[in-house]
Amino acid sequence: xxxxxxxxxxxxxxxxxxxxxxxARGHKLVxxxxxxxxxxxSVNIVPPEVLASGDEKEINDKKYKFALHLIPSGILSxxxxxxxxxxxxxYPPSFLKEVDGLRAxxxxxxxxxxxxxxxxxxxLLYHQVLDSIExxxxxxxxxxxxxxxxDKARRTTAIRMCDLFDLKSLExxxxxxxxxxxxxxxxxxxxxxxxxxxxxxxxxxxxxRERMLPFIHKDIAGLILENNGSLLFESAQGxxxxxDNGTFxxxxxxxxxxxxxxxxxxxxxxxQEVYGIxxxxxxxxxxxxxxxxxxxxxxxRLRKRGGEFGTTTGRPRRCAWQDLCVADYAIKVxxxxxxxxxxxxVLDEELTIPVCIGYNIxxxxxxxxxxxxxxxxxxxYIQMRGWMKDISRARKPSDLPREAREYISFIERTxxxxxxxxxxxxxxxxxxxxx
Ligand code: IMP
Numbered sequence: 001x002x003x004x005x006x007x008x009x010x011x012x013x014x015x016x017x018x019x020x021x022x023x024a025r026g027h028k029l030v031x032x033x034x035x036x037x038x039x040x041x042s043v044n045i046v047p048p049e050v051l052a053s054g055d056e057k058e059i060n061d062k063k064y065k066f067a068l069h070l071i072p073s074g075i076l077s078x079x080x081x082x083x084x085x086x087x088x089x090x091y092p093p094s095f096l097k098e099v100d101g102l103r104a105x106x107x108x109x110x111x112x113x114x115x116x117x118x119x120x121x122x123x124l125l126y127h128q129v130l131d132s133i134e135x136x137x138x139x140x141x142x143x144x145x146x147x148x149x150x151d152k153a154r155r156t157t158a159i160r161m162c163d164l165f166d167l168k169s170l171e172x173x174x175x176x177x178x179x180x181x182x183x184x185x186x187x188x189x190x191x192x193x194x195x196x197x198x199x200x201x202x203x204x205x206x207x208x209r210e211r212m213l214p215f216i217h218k219d220i221a222g223l224i225l226e227n228n229g230s231l232l233f234e235s236a237q238g239x240x241x242x243x244d245n246g247t248f249x250x251x252x253x254x255x256x257x258x259x260x261x262x263x264x265x266x267x268x269x270x271x272q273e274v275y276g277i278x279x280x281x282x283x284x285x286x287x288x289x290x291x292x293x294x295x296x297x298x299x300x301r302l303r304k305r306g307g308e309f310g311t312t313t314g315r316p317r318r319c320a321w322q323d324l325c326v327a328d329y330a331i332k333v334x335x336x337x338x339x340x341x342x343x344x345x346v347l348d349e350e351l352t353i354p355v356c357i358g359y360n361i362x363x364x365x366x367x368x369x370x371x372x373x374x375x376x377x378x379x380x381y382i383q384m385r386g387w388m389k390d391i392s393r394a395r396k397p398s399d400l401p402r403e404a405r406e407y408i409s410f411i412e413r414t415x416x417x418x419x420x421x422x423x424x425x426x427x428x429x430x431x432x433x434x435x
Contacts, residue, residue: 001229001230002229002230002272002273003228003229003230003231003232003233003269003270003271003272003273004023004027004231004232004233004271004272004273004274004275005232005233005234005235005258005261005271005273005274005275006019006020006023006232006233006234006235006275006277006340007235007238007239007256007257007258007274007275007276007277007330007334007336008235008236008237008238008239008241008256008276008277009238009239009276009277009278009326009327009330009331009334009336009339010238010239010240010278010279010282010283010284010323010326010327010330011237011238011240011241011246011247011282011283011284011285011288011290012039012236012237012238012241012256012284012285013040013238013279013283013284013285013308013310013311013317014238014277014278014279014342015042015277015279015342015343015423016041016073016234016235016277016342017041017042017043017068017073018042018043018044018342018423018426018427018428018431019275019277019340019342019421019423019431020041020073020074020232020234021041021043021045021073021074021076021077021428022428022431023232023275024073024074024076024077024080024232025077025080026230027074027080027230027231027232028080028081028227028230028231029074029080029081029082029083029223029224029227029230029231029232030072030073030074030075030080030081030082030083030231030232030233030234031072031082031083031084031085031224031231031232031233031234031265032070032071032072032082032083032084032085032088032234032236033085033087033088033233033234033235033260033261033264033265034085034087034088034235034236034237034254034255034256034260034264035088035089035145035235035236035237035252035254035256036070036088036089036090036091036123036143036144036145036148036236037069037070037090037091037094037095037098037123037143037312038069038140038141038143038145038236038237038252038312039068039069039070039236039237039312040067040068040069040310040311040312041067041068041069041073041234041236041311042065042066042067042068042311042426043065043066043067043068043073043076043428044064044065044066044426044427044428045064045066045076045427045428046059046064046427046428046429047064050064051427051429059427063105064427065426066102066105066107067311068098069094069098069311069312070084070088070090070094070095070098071084071095071098071099071102071109071114072084072114072234073234074232075102075107075109075113075114076107078108079113080113081113081114081115081223081227082113082114082115083114083115083116083117083217083220083223083224083265084114084115084116084117084120085117085120085220085264085265085266086117086119086120086220086264086265086266087120087254087255087260087263087264087265088116088117088120088264089120089121089122089123089144089145089148089149089152089254090116090120090121090122090123090161091122091123091124091127091128091143091144092122092204092205092208092209092212093204093207093208094143095116095208095212096208096211096212099114111214111215111217114215115215115216115217115220115223116161116212116215116216116217117161117216117217117220117265117266118160118161118162118216118217118218118220119160119161119162119220119266120160120161121148121149121151121152121158121159121160121161122148122159122160122161122163122164122205123143123144123145123147123148124144124159124174124177124178124181124201124204124205125196125200125201125204126147126177126178126181126182126185126196126201127144127145127147127148127151127181128142128143128144128147129144129181129185129194129196130144130147130181130184130185131143131144131145131146131147133185133188133189133194134146134147134188137249137287138249138250138251138286138287138288139250139285139286139287139288140252140286141286141310141312141313142313143312145252145253145254146252146253147181148253149243149253149254150253151177156176156180157173157176157177157180157181158177159173159174159177161212161216162216162218164209164212164213164216165213165216167209170205170209171202174198174201174202174205175198175202177201178196178197178198178201178202179198181196182195182196220265220266221265221266221267224265224266224267224269225267225269228269231269233261233265233271235256235257235260235261236256237252237254237256238256238277238330239256239257239326239329239330239333239334240284240326240330241256242254242255242256242257242260242333243255244257245257245333247288247289247374248371250286250287250288250289251288257333257334258271258274258333258334258335273337273338274334274335274336274337274338275336275338275339275340275420276327276330276331276334276336276338276339276340276417277339277340277342278327278330278339278340278341278342278411279341279342279343280322280341280342280343280344280346280347280407281302281306281319281320281321281322281343281346281347282319282320282321282322282323282326283302283306283308283317283318283319283320284317284318284320285310285313285315285317285318289374289375290318290320291320291323291325291326291356291359291374291377291379292320292321292322292323292354292356292379292381293318293319293320294319294320294321295318298319298321299318299319299320300319301349301350302319302320302346303316303317303319305346305348305349306319306343306346321353321354321355321356321379321381322353322354322355322356322411323356323379324355324356324357324411324414324415325356325357325358325359325369325379326369327339327411327415328369328414328415329369331415331417336417337417337418338417338418338419338420339411339412339415339417339418339419339420339421340419340420340421340422340423341408341411341419341421341422341423342422342423343423344391344404344407344408344422344423344424345390345391345392345423345424345425345430347386347387347407348386348387348388348389348390348391348392349386349388350386350388351386351388352383352384352385352386353383353384353385353386353407354381354382354383354384355381355382355383355384355407355410355411356379356380356381357380357381357382357414358379358380359377359378359379359380360377360378360380361373361376361377361378365380384403384406384407384410385403385406386403387400387401387402387403387404387407389401391404391424392424392425392430393424394424394432395429395431395432396432396433397432397434399432400422400432408422408434418434419434420433420434421433421434422434
Protein backbone atom coordinates (compact mmCIF):
# COMPACT_ATOMS: atom_id res chain seq x y z
CA UNK A 1 0.00 0.00 0.00
CA UNK A 2 1.40 3.38 -1.00
CA UNK A 3 0.48 7.04 -1.25
CA UNK A 4 0.77 8.24 -4.83
CA UNK A 5 0.49 11.57 -6.55
CA UNK A 6 0.04 12.14 -10.29
CA UNK A 7 1.17 15.48 -11.68
CA UNK A 8 1.05 16.81 -15.24
CA UNK A 9 4.57 17.68 -16.45
CA UNK A 10 3.57 19.91 -19.37
CA UNK A 11 0.68 22.30 -20.05
CA UNK A 12 -2.13 19.93 -19.04
CA UNK A 13 -3.89 17.43 -21.31
CA UNK A 14 -1.08 14.91 -20.82
CA UNK A 15 -3.61 12.09 -20.65
CA UNK A 16 -3.60 11.89 -16.85
CA UNK A 17 -7.16 10.57 -16.54
CA UNK A 18 -6.46 7.13 -17.94
CA UNK A 19 -3.37 6.45 -15.84
CA UNK A 20 -4.98 7.84 -12.68
CA UNK A 21 -8.10 5.78 -13.30
CA UNK A 22 -6.01 2.64 -13.76
CA UNK A 23 -4.13 3.34 -10.52
CA ALA A 24 -7.23 4.38 -8.56
CA ARG A 25 -8.44 0.81 -8.16
CA GLY A 26 -5.39 0.07 -6.00
CA HIS A 27 -6.09 2.99 -3.63
CA LYS A 28 -8.77 3.72 -1.05
CA LEU A 29 -9.11 7.46 -1.56
CA VAL A 30 -8.57 9.75 -4.55
CA UNK A 31 -8.31 13.52 -4.01
CA UNK A 32 -8.37 16.49 -6.36
CA UNK A 33 -6.44 19.36 -4.80
CA UNK A 34 -6.76 22.35 -7.13
CA UNK A 35 -8.49 23.81 -10.17
CA UNK A 36 -12.12 23.42 -11.06
CA UNK A 37 -14.25 22.40 -14.00
CA UNK A 38 -11.59 23.87 -16.31
CA UNK A 39 -10.02 20.40 -16.25
CA UNK A 40 -11.09 17.54 -18.46
CA UNK A 41 -9.98 14.03 -17.65
CA SER A 42 -10.95 11.50 -20.30
CA VAL A 43 -11.26 7.89 -19.25
CA ASN A 44 -12.19 5.06 -21.58
CA ILE A 45 -13.46 1.94 -19.82
CA VAL A 46 -14.32 -1.10 -21.88
CA PRO A 47 -15.61 -4.18 -20.00
CA PRO A 48 -13.21 -7.17 -20.22
CA GLU A 49 -15.76 -9.33 -22.10
CA VAL A 50 -16.16 -6.66 -24.80
CA LEU A 51 -12.38 -6.39 -25.08
CA ALA A 52 -12.10 -10.15 -25.40
CA SER A 53 -14.66 -10.13 -28.25
CA GLY A 54 -12.16 -8.18 -30.40
CA ASP A 55 -15.10 -6.26 -31.94
CA GLU A 56 -13.27 -2.96 -32.76
CA LYS A 57 -16.50 -1.02 -33.46
CA GLU A 58 -17.99 -1.97 -30.11
CA ILE A 59 -14.67 -1.51 -28.28
CA ASN A 60 -14.41 2.07 -29.57
CA ASP A 61 -18.07 2.94 -28.88
CA LYS A 62 -18.46 6.26 -27.11
CA LYS A 63 -20.65 4.73 -24.42
CA TYR A 64 -17.43 3.53 -22.78
CA LYS A 65 -15.89 7.03 -22.73
CA PHE A 66 -16.19 9.28 -19.70
CA ALA A 67 -15.11 12.92 -19.44
CA LEU A 68 -14.62 14.13 -15.87
CA HIS A 69 -14.22 17.81 -15.12
CA LEU A 70 -14.46 18.35 -11.38
CA ILE A 71 -15.09 14.95 -9.87
CA PRO A 72 -11.95 12.89 -9.16
CA SER A 73 -11.14 10.00 -11.49
CA GLY A 74 -11.59 7.48 -8.65
CA ILE A 75 -15.37 7.85 -9.01
CA LEU A 76 -15.28 5.25 -11.78
CA SER A 77 -13.83 2.64 -9.43
CA UNK A 78 -16.39 1.10 -7.06
CA UNK A 79 -15.43 1.26 -3.39
CA UNK A 80 -13.02 4.20 -3.79
CA UNK A 81 -13.68 7.38 -1.75
CA UNK A 82 -13.27 10.64 -3.66
CA UNK A 83 -12.41 14.02 -2.23
CA UNK A 84 -12.65 17.52 -3.65
CA UNK A 85 -10.08 19.47 -1.65
CA UNK A 86 -10.15 22.95 -0.20
CA UNK A 87 -8.23 24.58 -3.05
CA UNK A 88 -10.65 23.31 -5.68
CA UNK A 89 -13.27 25.77 -6.92
CA UNK A 90 -16.71 24.53 -7.89
CA TYR A 91 -19.62 26.01 -9.80
CA PRO A 92 -22.63 24.26 -8.21
CA PRO A 93 -24.71 23.80 -11.42
CA SER A 94 -21.78 22.13 -13.22
CA PHE A 95 -20.95 20.00 -10.19
CA LEU A 96 -24.54 18.68 -10.10
CA LYS A 97 -24.65 18.25 -13.87
CA GLU A 98 -21.56 16.07 -13.66
CA VAL A 99 -23.07 14.06 -10.78
CA ASP A 100 -26.31 13.55 -12.75
CA GLY A 101 -24.46 12.69 -15.95
CA LEU A 102 -22.47 9.97 -14.19
CA ARG A 103 -25.53 8.59 -12.40
CA ALA A 104 -27.45 8.46 -15.68
CA UNK A 105 -24.70 6.17 -16.96
CA UNK A 106 -24.93 3.87 -13.98
CA UNK A 107 -21.98 5.23 -11.98
CA UNK A 108 -22.62 5.43 -8.25
CA UNK A 109 -22.15 8.99 -6.96
CA UNK A 110 -23.27 9.75 -3.43
CA UNK A 111 -21.90 11.26 -0.20
CA UNK A 112 -20.66 7.71 0.50
CA UNK A 113 -18.07 7.99 -2.26
CA UNK A 114 -17.74 11.74 -2.86
CA UNK A 115 -16.95 14.45 -0.30
CA UNK A 116 -16.40 18.15 -0.95
CA UNK A 117 -14.29 20.19 1.47
CA UNK A 118 -16.29 22.78 3.39
CA UNK A 119 -13.37 25.13 2.72
CA UNK A 120 -13.60 24.84 -1.09
CA UNK A 121 -14.66 28.06 -2.82
CA UNK A 122 -17.74 28.55 -4.95
CA UNK A 123 -17.68 29.83 -8.47
CA LEU A 124 -20.86 31.76 -9.18
CA LEU A 125 -22.43 32.97 -12.39
CA TYR A 126 -20.74 36.37 -12.17
CA HIS A 127 -17.29 34.78 -12.01
CA GLN A 128 -17.99 33.08 -15.31
CA VAL A 129 -19.25 36.29 -16.92
CA LEU A 130 -16.20 38.15 -15.65
CA ASP A 131 -13.88 35.43 -16.96
CA SER A 132 -15.45 35.56 -20.40
CA ILE A 133 -14.84 39.32 -20.46
CA GLU A 134 -11.31 39.49 -19.03
CA UNK A 135 -9.82 36.04 -19.74
CA UNK A 136 -9.26 36.54 -23.49
CA UNK A 137 -5.61 37.57 -23.23
CA UNK A 138 -4.69 34.36 -21.42
CA UNK A 139 -7.12 32.29 -23.46
CA UNK A 140 -8.90 30.83 -20.42
CA UNK A 141 -11.54 28.12 -20.44
CA UNK A 142 -14.17 30.72 -19.41
CA UNK A 143 -15.18 28.60 -16.44
CA UNK A 144 -14.77 31.49 -13.96
CA UNK A 145 -11.61 30.02 -12.48
CA UNK A 146 -9.42 33.16 -12.33
CA UNK A 147 -12.13 35.45 -10.88
CA UNK A 148 -13.00 32.84 -8.21
CA UNK A 149 -9.38 32.54 -7.07
CA UNK A 150 -9.06 36.34 -7.22
CA ASP A 151 -12.03 36.62 -4.84
CA LYS A 152 -10.41 34.05 -2.57
CA ALA A 153 -7.14 35.98 -2.45
CA ARG A 154 -8.98 39.29 -1.96
CA ARG A 155 -11.00 37.69 0.88
CA THR A 156 -13.81 40.24 1.00
CA THR A 157 -16.38 38.74 -1.38
CA ALA A 158 -15.38 35.07 -1.47
CA ILE A 159 -17.97 32.38 -0.77
CA ARG A 160 -17.12 28.91 0.47
CA MET A 161 -18.97 25.61 0.72
CA CYS A 162 -19.35 26.10 4.49
CA ASP A 163 -21.30 29.31 3.76
CA LEU A 164 -24.07 27.24 2.16
CA PHE A 165 -25.21 26.10 5.61
CA ASP A 166 -26.37 29.54 6.79
CA LEU A 167 -28.97 30.74 4.31
CA LYS A 168 -29.38 34.22 5.76
CA SER A 169 -25.73 35.26 5.75
CA LEU A 170 -25.28 33.47 2.42
CA GLU A 171 -27.82 35.75 0.77
CA UNK A 172 -26.00 38.80 2.08
CA UNK A 173 -22.65 37.47 0.82
CA UNK A 174 -24.00 36.68 -2.64
CA UNK A 175 -25.60 40.13 -2.83
CA UNK A 176 -22.26 41.79 -1.97
CA UNK A 177 -20.36 39.48 -4.34
CA UNK A 178 -22.72 40.31 -7.21
CA UNK A 179 -22.42 44.01 -6.51
CA UNK A 180 -18.63 43.89 -6.54
CA UNK A 181 -18.51 41.69 -9.67
CA UNK A 182 -20.84 44.09 -11.49
CA UNK A 183 -18.56 46.93 -10.52
CA UNK A 184 -15.67 45.09 -12.21
CA UNK A 185 -17.82 44.10 -15.18
CA UNK A 186 -18.78 47.76 -15.71
CA UNK A 187 -15.07 48.60 -15.95
CA UNK A 188 -14.93 46.46 -19.11
CA UNK A 189 -18.45 47.18 -20.35
CA UNK A 190 -19.71 50.55 -19.13
CA UNK A 191 -22.94 50.08 -21.13
CA UNK A 192 -24.32 47.89 -18.32
CA UNK A 193 -25.40 45.23 -20.82
CA UNK A 194 -23.11 42.59 -19.31
CA UNK A 195 -24.24 43.20 -15.71
CA UNK A 196 -25.44 40.06 -13.89
CA UNK A 197 -28.71 40.42 -11.95
CA UNK A 198 -28.52 39.29 -8.31
CA UNK A 199 -31.80 37.36 -8.70
CA UNK A 200 -30.26 35.20 -11.40
CA UNK A 201 -27.15 34.38 -9.34
CA UNK A 202 -29.19 33.74 -6.20
CA UNK A 203 -31.89 31.69 -7.97
CA UNK A 204 -29.27 29.43 -9.53
CA UNK A 205 -27.48 28.92 -6.23
CA UNK A 206 -30.68 28.26 -4.27
CA UNK A 207 -31.67 25.62 -6.77
CA UNK A 208 -28.36 23.82 -6.31
CA ARG A 209 -27.87 24.37 -2.56
CA GLU A 210 -30.08 21.64 -1.10
CA ARG A 211 -28.49 19.01 -3.33
CA MET A 212 -24.96 20.22 -2.60
CA LEU A 213 -25.27 20.13 1.19
CA PRO A 214 -25.02 16.35 1.74
CA PHE A 215 -21.71 16.26 -0.16
CA ILE A 216 -20.06 18.92 2.01
CA HIS A 217 -17.68 17.36 4.52
CA LYS A 218 -16.53 19.13 7.66
CA ASP A 219 -13.39 17.09 8.33
CA ILE A 220 -11.66 16.43 5.04
CA ALA A 221 -8.22 16.26 6.69
CA GLY A 222 -9.52 13.55 9.04
CA LEU A 223 -11.13 11.65 6.18
CA ILE A 224 -7.90 11.71 4.16
CA LEU A 225 -5.72 10.69 7.10
CA GLU A 226 -8.03 7.76 7.91
CA ASN A 227 -6.95 6.36 4.54
CA ASN A 228 -3.28 7.28 4.86
CA GLY A 229 -1.14 4.64 3.16
CA SER A 230 -3.62 4.21 0.31
CA LEU A 231 -4.05 7.71 -1.06
CA LEU A 232 -3.95 8.93 -4.63
CA PHE A 233 -3.76 12.68 -5.25
CA GLU A 234 -4.50 13.92 -8.74
CA SER A 235 -3.51 17.24 -10.23
CA ALA A 236 -5.54 18.97 -12.85
CA GLN A 237 -3.74 20.93 -15.59
CA GLY A 238 0.05 20.70 -15.46
CA UNK A 239 3.28 22.10 -14.04
CA UNK A 240 3.67 24.72 -16.77
CA UNK A 241 0.20 26.10 -15.97
CA UNK A 242 1.04 26.53 -12.27
CA UNK A 243 0.43 30.12 -11.17
CA ASP A 244 3.78 30.28 -9.33
CA ASN A 245 5.99 27.94 -11.33
CA GLY A 246 4.51 27.97 -14.83
CA THR A 247 4.61 30.32 -17.81
CA PHE A 248 2.95 33.24 -16.00
CA UNK A 249 0.71 35.05 -16.91
CA UNK A 250 -0.37 32.32 -19.35
CA UNK A 251 -1.27 29.95 -16.55
CA UNK A 252 -4.23 28.86 -14.48
CA UNK A 253 -4.84 30.43 -11.07
CA UNK A 254 -3.87 27.51 -8.81
CA UNK A 255 -0.94 25.17 -8.08
CA UNK A 256 -1.06 21.85 -9.95
CA UNK A 257 2.49 21.18 -8.71
CA UNK A 258 3.27 18.97 -5.74
CA UNK A 259 3.32 21.82 -3.23
CA UNK A 260 -0.31 22.50 -4.12
CA UNK A 261 -1.28 19.01 -2.98
CA UNK A 262 -0.48 19.85 0.64
CA UNK A 263 -2.14 23.25 0.83
CA UNK A 264 -4.97 22.09 -1.43
CA UNK A 265 -6.05 19.30 0.91
CA UNK A 266 -4.81 20.54 4.28
CA UNK A 267 -2.75 17.45 5.12
CA UNK A 268 0.93 16.64 5.16
CA UNK A 269 1.53 13.11 3.98
CA UNK A 270 4.45 11.19 2.51
CA UNK A 271 4.13 10.17 -1.14
CA GLN A 272 6.12 7.08 -1.97
CA GLU A 273 5.15 7.39 -5.66
CA VAL A 274 5.44 10.80 -7.28
CA TYR A 275 4.36 10.20 -10.86
CA GLY A 276 4.90 12.76 -13.57
CA ILE A 277 2.60 12.43 -16.55
CA UNK A 278 4.47 13.23 -19.73
CA UNK A 279 2.89 13.04 -23.18
CA UNK A 280 5.16 11.61 -25.89
CA UNK A 281 4.92 15.02 -27.57
CA UNK A 282 3.67 18.39 -26.28
CA UNK A 283 0.43 20.35 -26.53
CA UNK A 284 -1.06 23.45 -25.04
CA UNK A 285 -4.37 25.29 -25.33
CA UNK A 286 -4.67 29.00 -24.85
CA UNK A 287 -1.95 31.57 -25.33
CA UNK A 288 1.66 31.73 -24.18
CA UNK A 289 5.08 30.35 -25.13
CA UNK A 290 5.47 26.84 -26.54
CA UNK A 291 9.10 26.50 -27.68
CA UNK A 292 8.77 23.32 -29.75
CA UNK A 293 5.46 24.26 -31.42
CA UNK A 294 4.89 22.96 -34.94
CA UNK A 295 2.59 25.22 -36.94
CA UNK A 296 2.93 22.99 -39.97
CA UNK A 297 2.05 19.55 -41.29
CA UNK A 298 3.78 17.77 -38.42
CA UNK A 299 1.63 19.71 -35.93
CA UNK A 300 -1.49 18.86 -37.92
CA ARG A 301 -0.56 15.16 -37.91
CA LEU A 302 -0.09 15.15 -34.14
CA ARG A 303 -3.42 16.97 -33.62
CA LYS A 304 -5.28 14.54 -35.86
CA ARG A 305 -3.71 11.32 -34.63
CA GLY A 306 -3.78 12.43 -31.00
CA GLY A 307 -7.34 13.83 -31.13
CA GLU A 308 -5.93 17.04 -29.73
CA PHE A 309 -9.09 19.01 -29.11
CA GLY A 310 -9.97 20.26 -25.61
CA THR A 311 -12.16 17.94 -23.48
CA THR A 312 -13.70 21.01 -21.80
CA THR A 313 -13.85 23.62 -24.54
CA GLY A 314 -13.38 21.61 -27.76
CA ARG A 315 -10.65 24.06 -28.83
CA PRO A 316 -7.92 22.64 -31.11
CA ARG A 317 -4.73 22.23 -29.10
CA ARG A 318 -1.44 23.68 -30.25
CA CYS A 319 0.91 20.76 -31.02
CA ALA A 320 4.66 20.51 -30.48
CA TRP A 321 7.53 18.03 -30.23
CA GLN A 322 8.72 16.54 -26.96
CA ASP A 323 10.57 19.14 -24.90
CA LEU A 324 12.89 17.58 -22.34
CA CYS A 325 13.82 21.02 -20.93
CA VAL A 326 10.19 21.34 -19.82
CA ALA A 327 10.19 17.77 -18.48
CA ASP A 328 13.45 18.29 -16.59
CA TYR A 329 12.05 21.46 -15.01
CA ALA A 330 8.87 19.59 -13.97
CA ILE A 331 11.00 16.90 -12.29
CA LYS A 332 12.84 19.55 -10.28
CA VAL A 333 9.69 21.40 -9.25
CA UNK A 334 7.82 18.26 -8.18
CA UNK A 335 10.45 15.75 -7.09
CA UNK A 336 9.09 13.23 -9.59
CA UNK A 337 10.39 9.67 -9.10
CA UNK A 338 8.57 7.89 -11.93
CA UNK A 339 7.12 8.88 -15.29
CA UNK A 340 3.99 7.75 -17.13
CA UNK A 341 4.72 8.39 -20.78
CA UNK A 342 1.37 8.81 -22.51
CA UNK A 343 0.06 8.55 -26.07
CA UNK A 344 3.21 6.96 -27.49
CA UNK A 345 1.05 5.35 -30.22
CA VAL A 346 0.38 8.82 -31.67
CA LEU A 347 3.97 8.75 -32.96
CA ASP A 348 3.47 5.41 -34.77
CA GLU A 349 3.66 6.99 -38.22
CA GLU A 350 6.59 9.35 -37.68
CA LEU A 351 9.68 8.36 -39.65
CA THR A 352 11.91 10.51 -37.45
CA ILE A 353 10.97 12.01 -34.10
CA PRO A 354 12.60 15.28 -33.06
CA VAL A 355 13.21 15.63 -29.30
CA CYS A 356 14.27 18.95 -27.79
CA ILE A 357 17.26 18.50 -25.49
CA GLY A 358 18.30 22.11 -24.89
CA TYR A 359 17.61 25.77 -25.54
CA ASN A 360 19.74 28.43 -27.16
CA ILE A 361 19.16 32.11 -26.53
CA UNK A 362 20.92 34.48 -28.95
CA UNK A 363 23.01 31.54 -30.15
CA UNK A 364 24.16 30.54 -26.63
CA UNK A 365 23.07 27.40 -24.77
CA UNK A 366 21.23 28.11 -21.50
CA UNK A 367 21.49 25.83 -18.48
CA UNK A 368 18.46 27.12 -16.57
CA UNK A 369 14.75 27.13 -17.33
CA UNK A 370 14.03 30.66 -18.58
CA UNK A 371 11.05 32.84 -17.64
CA UNK A 372 10.52 35.81 -19.94
CA UNK A 373 13.08 34.58 -22.49
CA UNK A 374 11.04 31.43 -23.08
CA UNK A 375 9.40 33.34 -25.94
CA UNK A 376 12.67 33.59 -27.82
CA UNK A 377 14.48 30.31 -27.12
CA UNK A 378 15.66 28.27 -30.09
CA UNK A 379 15.15 24.58 -29.30
CA UNK A 380 18.05 22.21 -29.91
CA TYR A 381 16.77 18.89 -31.27
CA ILE A 382 18.10 15.43 -31.72
CA GLN A 383 16.35 13.22 -34.25
CA MET A 384 15.21 9.81 -33.01
CA ARG A 385 14.34 7.02 -35.39
CA GLY A 386 10.59 6.26 -35.55
CA TRP A 387 9.19 2.71 -35.44
CA MET A 388 6.51 3.01 -38.16
CA LYS A 389 4.43 0.23 -36.60
CA ASP A 390 1.10 0.01 -34.78
CA ILE A 391 1.95 -0.35 -31.08
CA SER A 392 -1.62 -0.21 -29.75
CA ARG A 393 -1.60 -3.94 -28.92
CA ALA A 394 1.63 -3.88 -26.92
CA ARG A 395 1.09 -4.90 -23.29
CA LYS A 396 4.64 -5.61 -22.12
CA PRO A 397 7.95 -3.86 -22.88
CA SER A 398 9.14 -6.63 -25.19
CA ASP A 399 6.03 -6.11 -27.40
CA LEU A 400 7.32 -2.65 -28.31
CA PRO A 401 9.54 -2.19 -31.38
CA ARG A 402 13.23 -1.58 -30.68
CA GLU A 403 13.01 2.06 -31.83
CA ALA A 404 10.14 2.73 -29.40
CA ARG A 405 12.15 1.21 -26.54
CA GLU A 406 15.09 3.41 -27.57
CA TYR A 407 12.87 6.50 -27.50
CA ILE A 408 11.76 5.53 -24.00
CA SER A 409 15.23 4.79 -22.70
CA PHE A 410 16.63 7.99 -24.23
CA ILE A 411 14.07 10.00 -22.24
CA GLU A 412 14.88 8.03 -19.08
CA ARG A 413 18.62 8.57 -19.46
CA THR A 414 18.29 12.26 -20.24
CA UNK A 415 15.92 12.93 -17.36
CA UNK A 416 17.58 10.45 -14.98
CA UNK A 417 14.12 9.25 -14.00
CA UNK A 418 12.55 5.86 -14.72
CA UNK A 419 9.57 5.49 -17.02
CA UNK A 420 7.10 3.22 -15.22
CA UNK A 421 4.13 3.18 -17.57
CA UNK A 422 3.65 3.83 -21.26
CA UNK A 423 0.24 4.55 -22.79
CA UNK A 424 -0.36 2.97 -26.21
CA UNK A 425 -4.05 3.80 -26.75
CA UNK A 426 -7.05 5.44 -25.14
CA UNK A 427 -8.39 2.47 -23.20
CA UNK A 428 -7.72 1.47 -19.61
CA UNK A 429 -6.05 -1.77 -20.76
CA UNK A 430 -3.70 -0.07 -23.23
CA UNK A 431 -0.82 0.47 -20.82
CA UNK A 432 2.63 -1.13 -20.87
CA UNK A 433 4.06 -1.40 -17.34
CA UNK A 434 7.82 -1.33 -16.78
CA UNK A 435 9.08 -2.83 -13.58
P1 IMP B 1 -8.26 28.92 -16.75
O1 IMP B 1 -7.76 27.80 -15.90
O2 IMP B 1 -9.62 28.64 -17.33
O3 IMP B 1 -8.18 30.24 -16.06
O4 IMP B 1 -7.28 29.04 -18.02
C1 IMP B 1 -5.94 29.47 -17.89
C2 IMP B 1 -5.05 28.76 -18.90
O5 IMP B 1 -4.95 27.38 -18.52
C3 IMP B 1 -5.58 28.76 -20.33
O6 IMP B 1 -4.50 28.78 -21.23
C4 IMP B 1 -6.30 27.42 -20.43
O7 IMP B 1 -6.37 26.96 -21.77
C5 IMP B 1 -5.38 26.54 -19.58
N1 IMP B 1 -6.07 25.39 -19.00
C6 IMP B 1 -6.93 25.39 -17.97
N2 IMP B 1 -7.33 24.15 -17.69
C7 IMP B 1 -6.70 23.34 -18.55
C8 IMP B 1 -6.66 21.93 -18.74
O8 IMP B 1 -7.31 21.15 -18.03
N3 IMP B 1 -5.88 21.48 -19.74
C9 IMP B 1 -5.13 22.29 -20.50
N4 IMP B 1 -5.12 23.62 -20.36
C10 IMP B 1 -5.89 24.13 -19.38
